Amino acid sequence: MSNFINDIYNKIEVLSPLHAKKLKKNIAEFDDLYYERANNFMLKYNKYLKTNNKTIDYAIDCYLKMIADVTTETIEFIYTDKYTSSTFDEVNKRVYANPETMEYYMHGLLLSQFLWKHHYQIYDYYINTLPKYSDKVTNYLEIGAGHGLYLSKALEILDKNTVFSVVDISQTSIDLAKNFIEDSRINFNLSNIFDFKKENCYDFISMGEVLEHVEDPLKLLLKLNSLLTVDGTVFITTPTNAPAIDHIFLFRNVKEIQELITQSGFEISSEKYFLSEDVSPEKAEKHKISIMYGAFLKKSKN
Amino acid sequence: MEQTEVLKQINDIFIDILDIDNLVITTETTANDIDEWDSLTHIQIVVAMEKKFKIRFTTAEIQGWKNVGEMVNTIIAKNK
Numbered sequence: 001m002s003n004f005i006n007d008i009y010n011k012i013e014v015l016s017p018l019h020a021k022k023l024k025k026n027i028a029e030f031d032d033l034y035y036e037r038a039n040n041f042m043l044k045y046n047k048y049l050k051t052n053n054k055t056i057d058y059a060i061d062c063y064l065k066m067i068a069d070v071t072t073e074t075i076e077f078i079y080t081d082k083y084t085s086s087t088f089d090e091v092n093k094r095v096y097a098n099p100e101t102m103e104y105y106m107h108g109l110l111l112s113q114f115l116w117k118h119h120y121q122i123y124d125y126y127i128n129t130l131p132k133y134s135d136k137v138t139n140y141l142e143i144g145a146g147h148g149l150y151l152s153k154a155l156e157i158l159d160k161n162t163v164f165s166v167v168d169i170s171q172t173s174i175d176l177a178k179n180f181i182e183d184s185r186i187n188f189n190l191s192n193i194f195d196f197k198k199e200n201c202y203d204f205i206s207m208g209e210v211l212e213h214v215e216d217p218l219k220l221l222l223k224l225n226s227l228l229t230v231d232g233t234v235f236i237t238t239p240t241n242a243p244a245i246d247h248i249f250l251f252r253n254v255k256e257i258q259e260l261i262t263q264s265g266f267e268i269s270s271e272k273y274f275l276s277e278d279v280s281p282e283k284a285e286k287h288k289i290s291i292m293y294g295a296f297l298k299k300s301k302n
Numbered sequence: 303m304e305q306t307e308v309l310k311q312i313n314d315i316f317i318d319i320l321d322i323d324n325l326v327i328t329t330e331t332t333a334n335d336i337d338e339w340d341s342l343t344h345i346q347i348v349v350a351m352e353k354k355f356k357i358r359f360t361t362a363e364i365q366g367w368k369n370v371g372e373m374v375n376t377i378i379a380k381n382k
């Protein structure tokens with residue numbers, strides 16, 4: 001198989017050598033399965049790009065624009081110890097309802113699922129664990145599906161009679177997910193999750209990297225709880241210390257996330273978290289290196 | 303400020319952040335010469351330089367430098 005993912009690293013290296021160096025260091029330990037999955041993803045993504053008259057250079061340009069944003073936000077974070085946005089309205093205007101920004105951001109984020117160590121590790125956790133639920137899930141909801149990568153895997157893994165629904169506040173995300181996945185089984189809803197009225201309950205709810213995008217994450221988890229069947233399962237991911245143009249709520253450590261989960265009436269069935277950089281725990285603490293947290297949750301019994 | 307003086311101060315920052323005690327950088331040094339200098343440590347170096355010289359860099363500057371010499375020149379220009 002030709003090595004699409006290495007081509008991406010090589011192209012990034014030409015445009016941003018410092019960044020490519022870091023990426024390569026971080027994934028140095030990854031095994032063959034990583035390359036197999038990443039190359040399969042690239043096959044699918046290349047097909048999408050071609051059909052939509054875009055090129056891989058376009059995608060890399062998007063990715064590097066996102067990296068430029070992250071760099072700016074990271075420097076602000078070092079100075080202020082806060083994320084730059086504090087309200088949903090601000091972020092909605094700046095990002096979700098701004099197709100130009102949202103477009104490069106979602107393509108960048110999609111590539112980052114394989115280029116960033118912690119993104120790939122949490123994705124690996126998801127697709128390795130989801131099959132355990134495949135015979136129990138009939139009604140799957142994904143909140144903030146964004147680019148749609150996780151959803152595309154759920155469609156492969158879960159039973160073919162499963163009903164799939166998506167809620168996302170951004171038309172740009174919905175368009176991208178629709179065209180990237182190309183599966184008529186999905187009901188897309190353009191809505192803020194807080195305004196989403198349930199028609200029924202879902203036995204699986206997936207919500208990757210949305211919790212840090214709201215002003216009140218407890219309220220969001222309570223909303224998820226209200227949408228979930230009694231025996232249902234939630235999968236969430238959220239990062240600590242991750243400055244970005246659309247992040248509002250700052251989790252400073254994993255414990256804060258775990259406490260919020262318990263507070264909102266869930267218990268943790270399984271969890272994993274990964275440092276975003278290949279550094280020692282001391283360095284990570286000192287430089288507030290982001291940690292990606294992911295967990296499968298169920299309703300707590302008491 | 304003199305080029306040699308700025309270079310000396312940046313050298314101290316590199317030593318501190320990259321944890322390489324005997325590191326000697328010149329205006330010709332690039333990231334190819336130092337394994338530990340990547341985009342993660344670059345941001346830390348940038349902020350340390352900003353604090354030391356009481357200046358702020360633009361994103362274009364941060365992403366544009368090809369070697370240490372260009373960093374030194376930006377600092378001197380901003381300190382005028």
Ligand SMILES: C[S@@+](CC[C@H](N)C(=O)[O-])C[C@H]1O[C@@H](n2cnc3c(N)ncnc32)[C@H](O)[C@@H]1O
Pocket residue numbers: 096109143144145146147148150167168169170173191192193194207208209210213214237
């Ligand atoms: C960072 S992306 C996450 C994409 C993907 N789930 C992942 O894990 O990589 C966040 C997505 O959530 C959507 N989103 C943010 N706030 C939302 C809200 N209040 N209601 C619904 N969707 C929201 C955004 O439009 C975007 O598509």
